[in-house]
Amino acid sequence: MHNDIKEVLISEEEIRNKCKELGKQLTKEYDGKFPLAIGVLKGAMPFMSDVLRYTEVHLEMDFMDVSSYGSEMRSSGEVKIVKDLDAKVEGRDLLIIEDIIDSGLTLSYLVDLFKYRKANSIKIVTLLDKPSGRTAAIKADLIGFEVPDEFVVGYGLDYIEKYRNLPYIGVLKPEIYGGVE
């Protein structure tokens, strides 16, 4: 598995330190509140687990499974709900947790949906931001790292469902995806 990686962009230690830093910021942000932390499956799973363990406020966790990439390296543009939330969002302070914002289509779809469902507030924390990929106007409130215009894998991010269990963020060797995007 590690052999398929051309370059490690963000190490395991850098990710851990960033999760601690973001966890502290979230603790301040939600002091005295009871936010609903929403993990966007599947990619956000490792980041959600790590960042929330460094928060020191009461919060509720829920999950939404949406998918728009399938086996492609570019968004299909169509966001499909695979699993909806269990919790009601009306009147709640929402914290959406993402692994990456690329085109922004997934998050703009979710933000619109949660506004329609009458959330009291909506904030976004993302581990990675790839501004070069953006087609929808969306910005996170908290960002871990900015990544260049490359398809990244690891720590939740997949290429055809593989590499999510890598402990770091890396770039695949071109021969793994046939050298074309």
Ligand SMILES: O=P(O)(O)OC[C@H]1O[C@H](OP(=O)(O)OP(=O)(O)O)[C@H](O)[C@@H]1O
């Ligand atoms: O900003 P965007 O261009 O919408 O891309 C970001 C989204 O794409 C990936 O999810 P994907 O749809 O691949 O599902 P997955 O998390 O199950 O891999 C990623 O985890 C984000 O949720």
Ligand code: HPA
């Ligand atoms: O760079 C990426 N890697 C993996 N999944 C993704 N989903 C959006 N962008 C990416």
Ligand SMILES: [Mg+2]
């Ligand atoms: Mg994916």
